[in-house]
Structure formats: structure tokens, C-alpha cells
Amino acid sequence: MSISRNIFRVTLGLFVGGLVSAFLGYWFAExxxxxxxxxxxxxxxxxxxxxxxxxxxxxxxxxxxxxxxxxxxxxxxxxxxxxxxxxxxxxxxxxxxxxxxxxxxxxxxxxxxxxxxxxxxxxxxxxxxxxxxxxxxxxxxxxxxxxxxxxxxxxxxxxxxxxxxxxxxxxxxxxxxxxxxxxxxxxELAFWPVLVLALVPAFLFFIGSLILSRLVKLEHPESVLWSAMTTSVLLMIFCLLGFGNYYLIDLGQENxxxxxxxxxxxxxxxxxxxxxxxxxxxxxxxxxxxxxxxxxxxxxxxxxxxDGELYIGVGTAQDTVANRLGMAFFGCSLLAIGLLVFFGLGGAARFWHIIVDYREAYIYTLPAMTGMLVLVFFPFGYGILLSFTDQTLYNTEKPLLDIWAGLNNYIEIIGDFNLIQTTEAGWSFNYQNFYWTLFITVAWTVVNVSIGVTIGLILALLLNNKNLRFKALYRGLLILPWATPNYVTALIWKGLFNREYGPINHTIQLFGGEPVAWFDSVFTSFLTGITVNGWLSFPFMMVICLGGLQSISSDMYEAARLDGANRWQQFRYITLPSLKPTLIPAVILSVVWTFNMFNVIYLVSGGEPGGSNEILITKAYKLAFQDYRYGYSAAYSTVIFLILLIYGVFQTKVSRAMESNA
Amino acid sequence: MSRKIKDESSPILIHVVLITFTAMTIYPLLWVLTIAFSGKQSLAIALLPENPTVWDRLRAIIPFPETVSLANFIEVITEKNFLVWMGNSAIVATLTTLLGVFLSCTAAYAFSRFKFPGQRAGLMSFLVSQMFPGTLMMVPLYIIVVQWLNLGNTFWGLILVYSTIAIPFCVWMLKGYFDTIPIEIEESAIMDGASRTVIFFRIILPLAKPAISVTALFSFMAGWNEFIIASLLMEEEKMYTAPVGLKFFVGEHATQWGSFAAGSIIVSVPVVLLFMYTQKYLVSGLTAGSVKG
Structure with missing residues (x-):
């Protein structure tokens, strides 16, 4: 029984490996x-x-x-x-x-x-x-x-x-x-070698092993497996060589x-x-x-x-084509042998069993996973690949290997420590430098998330009162910034901050102040971003906190009050710890979102003055779509991803440690 | 806690704080309403005279137009392809919602109810994908959607991209919610001979209505509000979505604030209404999973 199963697996491996590599090879040759x-x-x-x-x-x-x-x-x-x-x-x-x-x-x-x-x-x-x-x-x-x-x-x-x-x-x-x-x-290229490669090795092997099993009795199934594998790999290589050479010679003659x-x-x-x-x-x-x-x-x-004679050069020129095609055939062969081994040694069978055993789960996840693979993970991988090249708008047609730049982009980004610029007028910060932008991004994220959580928590505490009048109205109005499309609100705020006509400067003047040119200095420009994003992001935190607060049972407060805890102690020892499981994922998400919050910076201040308020993601966007340096921008984005990944790992470690302490 | 506040601190103070916050929150929105109904293209509520008094300045801050007029709305609707763009946005956002909810619900159900190899890795990969910077994906996305899938300048290209981008967050949220639905309900249904599909559609989905509403809302917003990918993939003006078209009014050459304000309001109203309608589910839908965990 076990002999025939091994033989069956190897035959199937020969068939699948042959079929796949034959079709791929034919496609390359064509x-x-x-x-x-x-x-x-x-x-x-x-x-x-x-x-x-x-x-x-x-x-x-x-x-x-x-x-x-x-x-x-x-x-x-x-x-x-x-x-x-x-x-x-x-x-x-x-x-x-x-x-x-x-x-x-x-x-x-x-x-x-x-x-x-x-x-x-x-x-x-x-x-x-x-x-x-x-x-x-x-x-x-x-x-x-x-x-x-x-x-x-x-x-x-x-x-x-x-x-x-x-x-x-x-x-x-x-x-x-x-x-x-x-x-x-x-x-047309002849198609029969494809069929030969797909069917002949499998057929030969199957017939051969049937005959052999009649003639020779081997005791150990192990040795049967290994001898079958060796024979089949040799058989496969032999057929692959024939297949590849047929097309190479055919194409050479055609040339x-x-x-x-x-x-x-x-x-x-x-x-x-x-x-x-x-x-x-x-x-x-x-x-x-x-x-x-x-x-x-x-x-x-x-x-x-x-005089119309062919030079020797013709042959050499054909060699380059042949070399490339040969490489492709070699790749196909490796794939074929890989498949053969995978099937022959039972990997495919195990894999198949997993798929079959958990087929319900896989069917349910399949649509989402397919979409994610094609439209999220693949572009991500491709983007990382781009980050190792010098791709710009002008060489998009070239194959990536021709414009391979290795780690150059990364070295240029991370290895540039020119933070201070000295000019005739004195010195200034070099706002184009990566570390300046990183500093601004981190400051931006920390300030924004703190503001969002604080305001959100305060409002949630105020609203979490069953007997409060107009509660639904307040909540409905306070949630509006989240509901409005954020490119609209970003542009509204740009108008509010307008130097001449903006209501904000009017208000300052009303109290006797001077109008502020908000986007002309680093600090005020940063402030505009914070204001807009704080306004945009507190409703999310408020809703999250409300959800968390509603789940805390009032008995705990009752008990605490009996023990003589004051309101601050109740907040510190009951409310905050109970909110933690809700808040921590929300904070992580919000850090990631704020770190990559493109719209606000891009639409409100545009990184003014002089790119000093650019955050990493808007900088990467400008590198790609204003300077058209796709490769460099991809490297920039990859650095952003790595920073966030390190943050994510670190944050989960810390919160886990805190949990185990508690 | 709630009883506490009522008992010890004065509700008037609470109302004062809440009213202040609310006023600050809605002022920008009132401002844009004012500009939109002013009938002018200027972003000033009222023009100041030579030597403005305190009252003149106050007038320039109070969000109510000097003259109420619908001119800006009429201009936006009639002069540009605005209605076409709104229609495009409606098609894209609706189909994004349907597809996004379907993809997220099925995946979240599997992650919540089945144990299978690759489960943890799948969930983690969804979480990590939230960290992918959009700028890294744009050039490859363009290559895949336009050159490989040949879906450039079509609604389907946008719909596929939007509904996929919304998946990770929605799956996490829905999984959290599904986890709170007791498994005993399903077990008794299986005893009664119901199949998985029946359980999924007849029992789980109706029970998870809050979370699914929120998923639908977020998918809709993803499709309705996005403009960068849309401007990347849509070449013809008549295929633009509303956000891409709106950018015309605050372009590089002229800023037509009045038209922009009117356009913003038209674009925002559907999504704001939807948001308000879904609001009652928002709290429970978003936080059910994490509260339990």
C-alpha cells in the first residue's frame, strides 16, 4: 500500500512539475x-x-x-x-x-x-x-x-x-x-514539446515502477521512496534538457x-x-x-x-537571447524539480490535507485575502523593491535590475547629518534633512495623540451621565468633525487661518492684537496643524472612551465610595484601569494614523515655511510626485514603515509587561 | 460615575464646558455654511471698512452671511460637471460599501469562529498593513491597476482599491464584535441542523448589526472621501469623483471660496447624514470587542 502511494505521489509530482514548467517555458520561448x-x-x-x-x-x-x-x-x-x-x-x-x-x-x-x-x-x-x-x-x-x-x-x-x-x-x-x-x-512555435514534457516523464516513471515492483521486492518503504525520488529527478532533468534545447535550437534556426x-x-x-x-x-x-x-x-x-553576407556577429547576438532564454529555462527547471520534490516527499499531500481539513475557514477568508494580497501586500513588496532602485519619471520603462541602486537611497536618507546650514546670513536648520522631518513628525504625533486622548476623555466623562440634558444633541454635534470629509475641513481651516480675511485673525484683532501670518514661521505653522488635527481627531477618542465608560459597572464606584475613596481616587483606580483595554489599541491605531496623516499637513500648511513643517509622509509624497524620484521616495516610505513597525512591537511589549505587572 | 457627577458637581458647570467645546467644534462648519450662502466668492464674512470699529470686527466673525443667497450652489451645480462627479462618487462609494462589508464580514467571521493554521499570521498581517505608508503603495498600485488589471479610468479600479484598503480595520473591529456573540447560539443551531452559511447569514449577521453598520459607514466614507488615489487613477474629467472635482475650486490659479464652500456642503451632507444615522451603533460597534478583552 505504502509503495503504491509513494509511486503515485512521485508520478503526480512529475506530472505537475512537468506541466507547470512546460507551460512557463513555452511562454518564455514564445x-x-x-x-x-x-x-x-x-x-x-x-x-x-x-x-x-x-x-x-x-x-x-x-x-x-x-x-x-x-x-x-x-x-x-x-x-x-x-x-x-x-x-x-x-x-x-x-x-x-x-x-x-x-x-x-x-x-x-x-x-x-x-x-x-x-x-x-x-x-x-x-x-x-x-x-x-x-x-x-x-x-x-x-x-x-x-x-x-x-x-x-x-x-x-x-x-x-x-x-x-x-x-x-x-x-x-x-x-x-x-x-x-x-x-x-x-x-507558430511547436506546441508538442509541452505535452511531451508534461506527460512522458510521468508516464515512463509510472510504467517503469509498475514493472519493477513486479520484478523486485524491496523491503523498506524508505529506500523505495529515495530510489523513486532519485530516478524521477534524473528523468525530469533529462526531459527538461531535451525540452529546453529543442526550443533554443528552433529559435536559433528561426533567427x-x-x-x-x-x-x-x-x-x-x-x-x-x-x-x-x-x-x-x-x-x-x-x-x-x-x-x-x-x-x-x-x-x-x-x-x-x-554585400549581403551574414557576419559572425549574428551568432553572438543570438547567444545573448539564448542566454536569457536559457536562464529562464533554468528557472523553470528548478521550479519543476522543486514541485517534484514537494509532491514526492508528501509536502503537497500534507498541504492539501490542511486545506481540506480547514476548508471552511479558508473559503471564508479567501476573498478578503486575495484582495489584500493583490492590492495591499503585493504593492507593498513592489514598493520595497523600488526603494533599492534609482527609478525616476524618466526611466520607468527600464527593468528594475538595470537601475538597481542597492542601499544608496537608504544611505542618502539616513546617513545625511547636515542638520545645520551655514550661509552668509548666519546659520539655520536644514529643513530638508531627514532627522529634522523625523523630529517634526514625532512631535506632531505625540502632541496630537495627547490632545486627542485628553479632550476625548474629558468630553466622554462629561457626557457619560444618564441624566444629562441634551446629551444626544451634544454628542451629535461633537461628532461632526469626524463625519465631515477631512479634506473639506482641512481646506476650511486653511481659510480660517487666512491672514487678511480669516476669522481667527479677526478675533485676535478684536482683542487688540496684531494679525498673525500663520504659515510664515515654523512654530505658528506647526500650531495650525495641531489645531486642525486636534479638532479632527478628538471625536474618535471620545466615542472610544464613551464605549469604555459604559462598560464599567456602577457597583465598583458604589463600593469605592463606601471605602471612602474621593473622586480623584475613583478616577485613578477604577476609571483609568477599566478604560485601558479599550484605550490602548485605540492609542496605537491613532499613533499610526497620525504619523501618516497626510491630508492635514498637505492641505493646510503644505509644510510651509520652506518645508520645515513637512512630516515624513508628505515629504515622501512630494519626493514621488513633485520631484518624480520614485525610488528615493520608496526608500523614504520604507523608513517610515520601519519606524512604525518598531514602535508597534515596542508598544505591544510594553503593554504586555504592564499587564503582567498589574 | 454617572450618578456621582449629578450628585456632586453642578450641572450648569458641565453645560458651560460642553457648550464651549461644542461652539468651538461647530464654528468652522458654521463658517463654511456662511460662505456658501453668502453668494460671493470671497472668504470674508464681511468686508471691513477703513477704520473698523469693534462692531465691524465682530460682524466679520459672526458666522451669518450679510445677504443670504443660493447663487453659489446654483453656480456649482450648473457650471461644472458637479452632478456627474456626485453620481460617480455615489456609484463608487455604494459599491465599495457592499463589497467592503462582504469581504470584511466573511473574513472576520472566519477569524473569530474557526481555528486554522495561519490564523494568527493573517490577523497580524492585517494589523501591520495599517502601518504601510500610502506613498509607498501609490506607484505600484498604479502599475497593477492600470497596466496589469487594465482598470485605469474605470469605477471598478477604484472600488476594488477602496474596499480592500478598508478591510484590515473593519476585520479587526468585526472580529472583536463577533467574539462577543456567545458561541452557544451557533452550537444549538448546528444541533437543529443548520449549515454554516445559514448560521452566518441568518444568525450572526443580524446579531452583529451595530458592528456591520459601522463597517458599512467606514467603507462608505473610504469611498466617498478619498481623493489622492482617485486623482491618480481617473484620467477623464467626466470620471472624476466629487472630492477630485472639488479641488478645481481651490486650484493653483484661482480660489473660488464660495463655490468650494457650496460644493463642500453638497458633498458632506450625505456622509454626515449617514454618520448621524449610524451614530447609535458607533459606540457599541467600535468598542464591543476590546471592552470584553
């Missing part, structure tokens, strides 16, 4: 193929566009009186190449459309002509290309694309490349835009075919460019290098020689 196809399509469009740009260069570089619009040239180019559907040549100087076979352009008037206002997009693209070329030349390090390609919905591709003139060979004079239907033929097709295409372009130069009597000679097959930064790729 992704790699799709990437390669997209790249090849762009290269085809680029070759056609670059060749035409060279002809336009020759044509536009002619002496002024010989110069004609390149209309005939693009017509020739389109006739020679079936894959070119439409061409547009624009010149930036004078915003002129030199030639075009786009229907939209022809409807607006026959080129050559000036661009219309409604065709601003056409002009803007030229500006962008010129700016990108300039940036890359000045920085000496290509960063902005000089060949802009765009996949269109109808399966066509739009490629734009800049053209230059002999007079100014470094500045883009305009661009040539082609709409191309790439001729690259693609085929070579793409290169060959591109080489033919290049040769054809070259021939027709030479013929075109002759036909239009252009002063143009084809070079003995392939300058048309370029990457997005217009750097030659050097895969195809000028």
Missing part, C-alpha cells in the same frame, strides 16, 4: 520569438527608411537651383518596394512637407507645401527627432531614440528616421517616415532565417538606391559599409555586410 519578430520587423522598416533618407540627403544637398522636391523620388521608391505603403518627407526649416503619399496629407493639399496648423503632430515629431539627435551627440552617449518606430493596428509599421544635409551633417534637417508592411514570415531575409532585403534596397541615384542624377555613391541596418540610436548593427 515571448522571445515575439520579441525577435518585432525586432526584425523594425529592422526591415529601418533599412528601407535609412536608404531613402540617404537618397533624400543627396537630393537635398544639390545646389539650390537644381533642387526639386523629392516627390518623384518617393514614388520611385514605393514602386521598387512592395512592402512600402506610404512615404512622407518633411523638412523642419520652414515647416515644409516636401513629399508625401499619405492619403491624409494629400487631402490637405499637394506637397511640396507648408504644414498646416492641424498637422502639428507631423512637425512635432521632427522637433523631437532633432532634439534627440542633438542630445545624443552632445552627451556622447546615446540615450534618446533617433529611429522612432510604431506598430500600427492594421499590422503595418511606421518608421521615422532623420535626414541631414551636406551643409550641416550633424543637425537633423527633417525626417523620412515610411509606412511598411513587413514581409517577415512567422510561424538565422530572419537574418537571411533581412540580408536579401538589404541587397535589394542597395541595388535600387544605386539605380535611383542614377535615374535622378544624384551625386550619391553607395558606401562599402552597411549603414542602414541600425538600432534605435542609429548605430550600425553589423550583422549584415554591405
Amino acid at each position: 515571448g522571445a520569438l515575439r520579441e525577435k519578430v518585432a525586432e526584425t520587423r523594425v529592422r526591415q522598416g529601418t533599412i528601407r527608411a535609412m536608404a531613402l533618407a540617404d537618397l533624400v540627403f543627396a537630393e537635398q544637398s544639390r545646389a539650390e537651383k537644381e533642387k526639386t522636391a523629392p516627390g518623384a523620388l518617393i514614388q520611385f521608391w514605393q514602386q521598387r518596394h512592395n512592402d512600402v505603403d506610404a512615404v512622407r518627407v518633411m523638412r523642419l526649416s520652414g515647416a515644409r512637407l516636401l513629399a508625401s503619399s499619405f492619403n491624409d496629407d494629400l487631402e490637405n493639399g499637394t506637397p511640396p507645401r507648408r504644414l498646416k496648423r492641424s498637422e502639428k503632430e507631423i512637425y512635432d515629431l521632427g522637433q523631437l527627432l532633432r532634439a534627440n539627435v542633438d542630445t545624443n551627440r552632445e552627451e556622447g552617449n546615446p540615450r534618446e531614440p533617433e529611429v522612432i518606430s510604431e506598430e500600427l493596428r492594421n499590422g503595418r509599421l511606421r518608421v521615422s528616421v532623420p535626414w541631414f544635409t551636406a551643409k550641416n551633417p550633424e543637425k537633423a534637417a527633417g525626417y523620412v517616415q515610411l509606412e511598411v508592411s513587413p514581409t517577415i514570415t512567422t510561424r 538565422v532565417r530572419f537574418q537571411q531575409e533581412l540580408a536579401q532585403l538589404y541587397t535589394a534596397s542597395r541595388t535600387s538606391a544605386e539605380e535611383g541615384a542614377a535615374e535622378f542624377a544624384l551625386d550619391y555613391e553607395t558606401t562599402y559599409t552597411n549603414d542602414w541596418d541600425v538600432n534605435a540610436y542609429r548605430q550600425p548593427l553589423r550583422y549584415i555586410s554591405f
Whole structure:
């Protein structure tokens, strides 16, 4: 019995591991193929566009009186190449459309002509290309694309490349835009290896062990398990190797075919460019290098020689793809073997039993847990990952590994002790420093929570009187600040604190004082925040305290009074201890909420003056959404989280210690 | 305690203290009402003459408009897409409430009534998630909701985010309340042959009405009041929620205080009414669990 159960588990492990890794591997391989196809399509469009740009260069570089619009040239180019559907040549100087076979352009008037206002997009693209070329030349390090390609919905591709003139060979004079239907033929990746990997190892193992169990009788189930595991892992590795190599070789061959097709295409372009130069009597000679097959930064790729031969470089280029895909396959293999071991050694069975035994509980928690995982815990993890990178608004497309910064952000935040700034006028605090902001945040939290608890407790004590008249009315009105949306109240208070018209300054003046510019000094600005947040947060504490007070039975007071306790003693020894279980969680929550109270600071004082009243969370927000330093801001937020976590752990320890003392 | 106060300290003193606090509490709200009904865009209640007397100053503080007018309300409703935004907010907040209450009740019930592996870890993770700074989540949330789930600029994107964000607090609160409901009730129902689902819907949920009302209130407020995530996810003006739209009036260029005040009042009224209606449950709903523990 136990033999067959082990065999069954291992077979299931082989099946699940094979299935999962096969699907993942297929997905990776398909992704790699799709990437390669997209790249090849762009290269085809680029070759056609670059060749035409060279002809336009020759044509536009002619002496002024010989110069004609390149209309005939693009017509020739389109006739020679079936894959070119439409061409547009624009010149930036004078915003002129030199030639075009786009229907939209022809409807607006026959080129050559000036661009219309409604065709601003056409002009803007030229500006962008010129700016990108300039940036890359000045920085000496290509960063902005000089060949802009765009996949269109109808399966066509739009490629734009800049053209230059002999007079100014470094500045883009305009661009040539082609709409191309790439001729690259693609085929689907074979799917059968997936089925083989999923089924064959499991099947082989099952049959093999059935036969073996007939022939050999092993006494110890332990040894059966281990020999089964070893065999199955070996079998799995063997099949994984076959699976991976099949796709790698297949993709390699496919890649070579793409290169060959591109080489033919290049040769054809070259021939027709030479013929075109002759036909239009252009002063143009084809070079003995392939300058048309370029990457997005217009750097030659050097895969195809000028006479259409494939260079060795093709193989190396494929190697990088293969390496990446190989890594992915390796990851899949580890996963497969992991799954196999998990199933084979019974982990999966135990896991399954737990799920089944407690299925009711898990079903009830599943919806909430799924939501939390996807929309809370995953973003949190992703945010922590971001904190180790240099991500800004300008490099969001790059993979995280390319902008990995390690602990740099943290070192920059925590390691910066420049608290004092010395300028010509003397010295001042550096309000941008992390420790200043931390100090303000802690002060803000402590003051706010103290005020909230004190006022809340006082009001609750006053209201907790069964015979008090208008009790419901008082409670209803006192709770209003909690009920009003807090962005509304924050903005109301901003108005109340207005220097000229605000009622608060009017009141001060009424008593003969001078109006205060509340947001101009560190202290008064801090005071505004405290006032607003105190006003906002006491109702919560009041309600909590009321709940706590209602649960204290009056007998205790009765007894205390008989013992001669005065009112303060009753409060100190009965009320406060009975309130503790209600108050402590509320205080912890309120500390966490106040620490991260974004709206009040952001909307009332905005951290004025000079960012001195910023708290950590508003600072992190500004770093992300005003400075666009996503990585740095994420590190800042992570530090906030760590501070709160340490506080939480510490607080629970302390309150537990207090409980055990009591 | 209650009897004590009545016996020994004068109720007049209590009333004086309470009236002072209440006046301070509602003054800002009266002020915004005044501005809204003034018919002007200025944030001054009354403009001061050259050499103001004490009475002029007092007039500028007393929260009652010089002339009562509905002009600001009419302008807000007719000129901007304000009604559309209110409608959007109503849809988002209502569905957030339904989804949030469902998610929180089911999870809280499991945490309260079952013992299962991962129970403590789950509860702790909910508690810790309250400490996650919102700024850390915003960029990833945008990537997940807009790029992966393709829910940018839709109501569902907002609803999912809001109802999830409210879960941890609601689960903790509801669990505390469920814990106070005696388990014997359920046991006798099981004896009578009721299934878990029946018990949950027919017995537990009706008994937990106070806590569920409070959960619903908080979920509604989460959906109705939030503006940062909404402005992040909603691109088109006609998809804005009311808080995002309100920010137009106190934008960077012009501050139309009158319109803002009128808009604030329209936005606040539903949630304030709901809050007042739920008030009777607030105390017991919030504190039942912790008092017992």
C-alpha cells in the first residue's frame, strides 16, 4: 500500500512539475520569438527608411537651383518596394512637407507645401527627432531614440528616421517616415514539446515502477521512496534538457532565417538606391559599409555586410537571447524539480490535507485575502523593491535590475547629518534633512495623540451621565468633525487661518492684537496643524472612551465610595484601569494614523515655511510626485514603515509587561 | 460615575464646558455654511471698512452671511460637471460599501469562529498593513491597476482599491464584535441542523448589526472621501469623483471660496447624514470587542 502511494505521489509530482514548467517555458520561448519578430520587423522598416533618407540627403544637398522636391523620388521608391505603403518627407526649416503619399496629407493639399496648423503632430515629431539627435551627440552617449518606430493596428509599421544635409551633417534637417508592411514570415512555435514534457516523464516513471515492483521486492518503504525520488529527478532533468534545447535550437534556426531575409532585403534596397541615384542624377555613391541596418540610436548593427553576407556577429547576438532564454529555462527547471520534490516527499499531500481539513475557514477568508494580497501586500513588496532602485519619471520603462541602486537611497536618507546650514546670513536648520522631518513628525504625533486622548476623555466623562440634558444633541454635534470629509475641513481651516480675511485673525484683532501670518514661521505653522488635527481627531477618542465608560459597572464606584475613596481616587483606580483595554489599541491605531496623516499637513500648511513643517509622509509624497524620484521616495516610505513597525512591537511589549505587572 | 457627577458637581458647570467645546467644534462648519450662502466668492464674512470699529470686527466673525443667497450652489451645480462627479462618487462609494462589508464580514467571521493554521499570521498581517505608508503603495498600485488589471479610468479600479484598503480595520473591529456573540447560539443551531452559511447569514449577521453598520459607514466614507488615489487613477474629467472635482475650486490659479464652500456642503451632507444615522451603533460597534478583552 505504502509503495503504491509513494509511486503515485512521485508520478503526480512529475506530472505537475512537468506541466507547470512546460507551460512557463513555452511562454518564455514564445515571448522571445515575439520579441525577435518585432525586432526584425523594425529592422526591415529601418533599412528601407535609412536608404531613402540617404537618397533624400543627396537630393537635398544639390545646389539650390537644381533642387526639386523629392516627390518623384518617393514614388520611385514605393514602386521598387512592395512592402512600402506610404512615404512622407518633411523638412523642419520652414515647416515644409516636401513629399508625401499619405492619403491624409494629400487631402490637405499637394506637397511640396507648408504644414498646416492641424498637422502639428507631423512637425512635432521632427522637433523631437532633432532634439534627440542633438542630445545624443552632445552627451556622447546615446540615450534618446533617433529611429522612432510604431506598430500600427492594421499590422503595418511606421518608421521615422532623420535626414541631414551636406551643409550641416550633424543637425537633423527633417525626417523620412515610411509606412511598411513587413514581409517577415512567422510561424507558430511547436506546441508538442509541452505535452511531451508534461506527460512522458510521468508516464515512463509510472510504467517503469509498475514493472519493477513486479520484478523486485524491496523491503523498506524508505529506500523505495529515495530510489523513486532519485530516478524521477534524473528523468525530469533529462526531459527538461531535451525540452529546453529543442526550443533554443528552433529559435536559433528561426533567427538565422530572419537574418537571411533581412540580408536579401538589404541587397535589394542597395541595388535600387544605386539605380535611383542614377535615374535622378544624384551625386550619391553607395558606401562599402552597411549603414542602414541600425538600432534605435542609429548605430550600425553589423550583422549584415554591405554585400549581403551574414557576419559572425549574428551568432553572438543570438547567444545573448539564448542566454536569457536559457536562464529562464533554468528557472523553470528548478521550479519543476522543486514541485517534484514537494509532491514526492508528501509536502503537497500534507498541504492539501490542511486545506481540506480547514476548508471552511479558508473559503471564508479567501476573498478578503486575495484582495489584500493583490492590492495591499503585493504593492507593498513592489514598493520595497523600488526603494533599492534609482527609478525616476524618466526611466520607468527600464527593468528594475538595470537601475538597481542597492542601499544608496537608504544611505542618502539616513546617513545625511547636515542638520545645520551655514550661509552668509548666519546659520539655520536644514529643513530638508531627514532627522529634522523625523523630529517634526514625532512631535506632531505625540502632541496630537495627547490632545486627542485628553479632550476625548474629558468630553466622554462629561457626557457619560444618564441624566444629562441634551446629551444626544451634544454628542451629535461633537461628532461632526469626524463625519465631515477631512479634506473639506482641512481646506476650511486653511481659510480660517487666512491672514487678511480669516476669522481667527479677526478675533485676535478684536482683542487688540496684531494679525498673525500663520504659515510664515515654523512654530505658528506647526500650531495650525495641531489645531486642525486636534479638532479632527478628538471625536474618535471620545466615542472610544464613551464605549469604555459604559462598560464599567456602577457597583465598583458604589463600593469605592463606601471605602471612602474621593473622586480623584475613583478616577485613578477604577476609571483609568477599566478604560485601558479599550484605550490602548485605540492609542496605537491613532499613533499610526497620525504619523501618516497626510491630508492635514498637505492641505493646510503644505509644510510651509520652506518645508520645515513637512512630516515624513508628505515629504515622501512630494519626493514621488513633485520631484518624480520614485525610488528615493520608496526608500523614504520604507523608513517610515520601519519606524512604525518598531514602535508597534515596542508598544505591544510594553503593554504586555504592564499587564503582567498589574 | 454617572450618578456621582449629578450628585456632586453642578450641572450648569458641565453645560458651560460642553457648550464651549461644542461652539468651538461647530464654528468652522458654521463658517463654511456662511460662505456658501453668502453668494460671493470671497472668504470674508464681511468686508471691513477703513477704520473698523469693534462692531465691524465682530460682524466679520459672526458666522451669518450679510445677504443670504443660493447663487453659489446654483453656480456649482450648473457650471461644472458637479452632478456627474456626485453620481460617480455615489456609484463608487455604494459599491465599495457592499463589497467592503462582504469581504470584511466573511473574513472576520472566519477569524473569530474557526481555528486554522495561519490564523494568527493573517490577523497580524492585517494589523501591520495599517502601518504601510500610502506613498509607498501609490506607484505600484498604479502599475497593477492600470497596466496589469487594465482598470485605469474605470469605477471598478477604484472600488476594488477602496474596499480592500478598508478591510484590515473593519476585520479587526468585526472580529472583536463577533467574539462577543456567545458561541452557544451557533452550537444549538448546528444541533437543529443548520449549515454554516445559514448560521452566518441568518444568525450572526443580524446579531452583529451595530458592528456591520459601522463597517458599512467606514467603507462608505473610504469611498466617498478619498481623493489622492482617485486623482491618480481617473484620467477623464467626466470620471472624476466629487472630492477630485472639488479641488478645481481651490486650484493653483484661482480660489473660488464660495463655490468650494457650496460644493463642500453638497458633498458632506450625505456622509454626515449617514454618520448621524449610524451614530447609535458607533459606540457599541467600535468598542464591543476590546471592552470584553
